[in-house]
Amino acid sequence: MYKKLIFYISLIGFCISAHATVLSRVDVNGNQRMDSESVRILSDVKVGDNINSEKANDIAKKLQSSGYFSSVNVQLIGNVLKISIQEAPIINMVTVEGNDEIDTEDLKKEIKTKERMSYDISVVGADVQRMLTLYQRKGFFGTKITPKKIELDNNRVNVVYEIKEGHPTYIRDIKFENNKKFRSRTLRGEILSREHAWWRIMTQFDVYDEDRIKYDQQMLNQFYMRNGFLDFRITEAKGEFTPDREYYSVTFTLDEGNQYKIGNISIDNPFDDVPSDELYDVLTISTKDVYNIDEIDASINALRTAVADYGYAFINVDVIPDKHDDTRIVDINFKIKKTNRIYINNINLLGNVRTFDNVIEHHLPMREGDPFSLQTIETGRQNLMRTRYFKDVQMMPTRLADANMMNLDVKVEEQPTGELSGGFGWSSINGFMVDAGITENNFMGRGQIVQIKGSIAQYQRQALFSFTEPFLFNRELSGGFDVSYTQYNYSSLGGYGYDRDSFAVAGRLGWRLTDHWTQTMRLSATFDQNYDLQLGGWQKADLYTLGTNLRYYNLNTNFQQNTHTGIVGDLGVAYTGFGGTNTFMRYSADITAMVKFLDDRWQLKTSWDFGYMQSLESDNYIPRVYRYFLGGDSLRGFDVAGVGSRNWFYRSYSLGGLWKANGSTQLNFPIFIPDEYQIKGFVFADYGILGKPPKREYFFPNPRTSWTHDNIIDEDWRTSVGVGIYWNTPMGPMNFSWGWPLKINEYDQEQRFLLSFATQF
Numbered sequence: 001m002y003k004k005l006i007f008y009i010s011l012i013g014f015c016i017s018a019h020a021t022v023l024s025r026v027d028v029n030g031n032q033r034m035d036s037e038s039v040r041i042l043s044d045v046k047v048g049d050n051i052n053s054e055k056a057n058d059i060a061k062k063l064q065s066s067g068y069f070s071s072v073n074v075q076l077i078g079n080v081l082k083i084s085i086q087e088a089p090i091i092n093m094v095t096v097e098g099n100d101e102i103d104t105e106d107l108k109k110e111i112k113t114k115e116r117m118s119y120d121i122s123v124v125g126a127d128v129q130r131m132l133t134l135y136q137r138k139g140f141f142g143t144k145i146t147p148k149k150i151e152l153d154n155n156r157v158n159v160v161y162e163i164k165e166g167h168p169t170y171i172r173d174i175k176f177e178n179n180k181k182f183r184s185r186t187l188r189g190e191i192l193s194r195e196h197a198w199w200r201i202m203t204q205f206d207v208y209d210e211d212r213i214k215y216d217q218q219m220l221n222q223f224y225m226r227n228g229f230l231d232f233r234i235t236e237a238k239g240e241f242t243p244d245r246e247y248y249s250v251t252f253t254l255d256e257g258n259q260y261k262i263g264n265i266s267i268d269n270p271f272d273d274v275p276s277d278e279l280y281d282v283l284t285i286s287t288k289d290v291y292n293i294d295e296i297d298a299s300i301n302a303l304r305t306a307v308a309d310y311g312y313a314f315i316n317v318d319v320i321p322d323k324h325d326d327t328r329i330v331d332i333n334f335k336i337k338k339t340n341r342i343y344i345n346n347i348n349l350l351g352n353v354r355t356f357d358n359v360i361e362h363h364l365p366m367r368e369g370d371p372f373s374l375q376t377i378e379t380g381r382q383n384l385m386r387t388r389y390f391k392d393v394q395m396m397p398t399r400l401a402d403a404n405m406m407n408l409d410v411k412v413e414e415q416p417t418g419e420l421s422g423g424f425g426w427s428s429i430n431g432f433m434v435d436a437g438i439t440e441n442n443f444m445g446r447g448q449i450v451q452i453k454g455s456i457a458q459y460q461r462q463a464l465f466s467f468t469e470p471f472l473f474n475r476e477l478s479g480g481f482d483v484s485y486t487q488y489n490y491s492s493l494g495g496y497g498y499d500r501d502s503f504a505v506a507g508r509l510g511w512r513l514t515d516h517w518t519q520t521m522r523l524s525a526t527f528d529q530n531y532d533l534q535l536g537g538w539q540k541a542d543l544y545t546l547g548t549n550l551r552y553y554n555l556n557t558n559f560q561q562n563t564h565t566g567i568v569g570d571l572g573v574a575y576t577g578f579g580g581t582n583t584f585m586r587y588s589a590d591i592t593a594m595v596k597f598l599d600d601r602w603q604l605k606t607s608w609d610f611g612y613m614q615s616l617e618s619d620n621y622i623p624r625v626y627r628y629f630l631g632g633d634s635l636r637g638f639d640v641a642g643v644g645s646r647n648w649f650y651r652s653y654s655l656g657g658l659w660k661a662n663g664s665t666q667l668n669f670p671i672f673i674p675d676e677y678q679i680k681g682f683v684f685a686d687y688g689i690l691g692k693p694p695k696r697e698y699f700f701p702n703p704r705t706s707w708t709h710d711n712i713i714d715e716d717w718r719t720s721v722g723v724g725i726y727w728n729t730p731m732g733p734m735n736f737s738w739g740w741p742l743k744i745n746e747y748d749q750e751q752r753f754l755l756s757f758a759t760q761f
Helices: 002-019 036-043 053-064 104-108 121-136 184-191 211-224 277-281 293-308 357-362 374-386
Strands: 025-029 068-076 080-085 092-098 144-153 155-162 170-177 233-241 247-255 261-268 316-325 330-340 343-350 390-399 407-412 418-427 433-444 448-458 460-471 477-487 498-512 517-532 538-558 563-576 584-597 604-615 661-669 679-690 699-701 708-710 717-729 732-743 751-758
Touching: 025 036, 036 053, 036 080, 053 068, 053 080, 092 104, 104 121, 121 144, 121 155, 121 211, 170 184, 184 211, 211 233, 211 247, 211 293, 261 277, 277 293, 293 316, 293 330, 343 357, 374 390, 374 407, 538 584, 563 604, 679 732
Parallel strands: 025 080, 092 155, 170 247, 261 330, 343 407
Antiparallel strands: 068 080, 144 155, 233 247, 316 330, 390 407, 418 433, 418 751, 433 448, 448 460, 460 477, 477 498, 498 517, 517 538, 538 563, 563 584, 584 604, 604 661, 661 679, 679 717, 699 708, 717 732, 732 751
8 A cells, every 4th residue: 555655645745746848048029118138037947947838828827916917927847937928018107187177286196107117007006995985085986087008109008096075075964872871962072073054164073084984983982981980981983975976974973981089199209308298289180070071181381390400300190099889989199109200312303405504403302411201301392393394293202222312313305385365344443454475484495584575555564574583693682674665645534634645664582581481672663745635735753763662472372273271471661752743652561361261262362552652852742643542443333543532623533642551351162063173252342541642633734724722632441342253264264243332422433333354365
């Protein structure tokens, strides 16, 4: 039996070897662009190899998969291998047609078929699938893409992707299952996706997008974790076509779990010289509070800051929760851990093709050799993103082996920084307006700002050129200059009663004093031609002014809701003189305080604005065009320049004042319209007082007779209340307000409705 088995195995081996052939020659034909030796190398076969029919088939498959050939035929004739090929056409041009919803450049990023490549039907098919995925993400599930090959001479082809976009697939309804703690309406407000409605014409949130549904799940998880549901999970999130296949229906199936409150709070403090009482004081959570993941994160940051104040910048804070399911209490332990001090070795800037390295370095708060701090690195990333020079910024630290050193790669993705703007609008103050401008925020990659702007309105015209260098002399100094021409046609507007043509040239220098305080110096020369109804005729005025301004800025902003908490204030003083037409001092101060609450959707804002002018000339006179006025935006419910002392003869216009004090308290709140439209309602109370004009204005000399008449002089408070709607449209802000004066004099000019509207595109 054993001998028979050996015999059969030997017989099979003899038959196989009998069908194998030792190659004596490899012939290639049909090739035009590619030489025969390159074809032989691709086939991975050479003279002297043993080959059979199965091996010949493998060679044909290998050549076909290379993508260089449209057809391949391999035959073994005797001991000669004949390879017959037809080369694939070379692509001359790749175009996309029929696309409106997605930009051509965005589609071409998904296309791997390129010019001067060999035409490969499999690559073209993959291109179609990637572009379809892009359309599906925007909700255009009915899109059809047909690739076409247009044959040219010399074995060349053009590839055209013909696109028929169809209509977007909207979300008909968003449902939640097993939600017992929160109503479905509440949960819909916490996610980004929206149910389709005719008035959602300016957003894409009601178009089905699988990536957005995944993001919605994260938002739901964050919402429940902010409300104490530590065990919350989404068991299923699915989108299905409605029976008519015209819409999508989205369903989230939830497992809410139980709500937990905070029990015992403990801190493991490894530092003997850091008082534990101070650490407990900075925590933003308390016993019996509902567990809130945002407050936990805020407490971690507060602990890091408090410990850093004692010189320990390198710590980790771990949060260890201990849940008690029976009492629905979770004990929180903040465990502070010491870490070894690590330093930055090298900072490598990557991806900045246009922006100079020193521009990026100015925005980084760390330098080589500084201690490594994740908080400082994140601050640097935010600084770079706020410049708007970059689409994305990544900070990638890499630890060096066997050393307390870290390399930091700063990888940036640049984006266009030039803006071409234009717009039209209407306001109660300036009437109909048209404006246009060009702004470059990173001129020549140096971080410089150059702006050219012009506007034409019913009562005002302006042209402006501005240049700003943010790092003058390579230091933390900002410098620049402005050249402007403004024409005010105010003689027929409200209570101003004057016209003014003004050409101004100004230079400025600014620097940072602290994290929140900055100072600016400004030197300007203004050349005016003024026309006053009371005086008659045009009068020339040259003003040379030197001023300084201190600014305090400390805001915590919710950009999604456009609400703020914090304070912004300015203090200014300016001297006008130096041999000009007029000599006077101007003092100014304004402060605005804001607080956001109720999920950052509500905001209370109060502001005060003070101004005082002091003439340094013997007659103590300051022309009316430079005085203070109140009304319109500064005191709603009253007309522009509608309050204060009046001219007896020209009762319609105000004499202005040498000082003013006005303020406003306003409550901004959401209304029934979804948040993504950024429409909010508000109620307000405005109040203000306008000082007296110079004493020369106390009487009115009649130009046609010799007698005079006393003007109407007052220094009284005015107040008003009102309501309004603010809409931050995609084209620009629109503001409607209705004001009702509460304290008013009989000669004041009222204006109950105020509208301001401007657009940019």
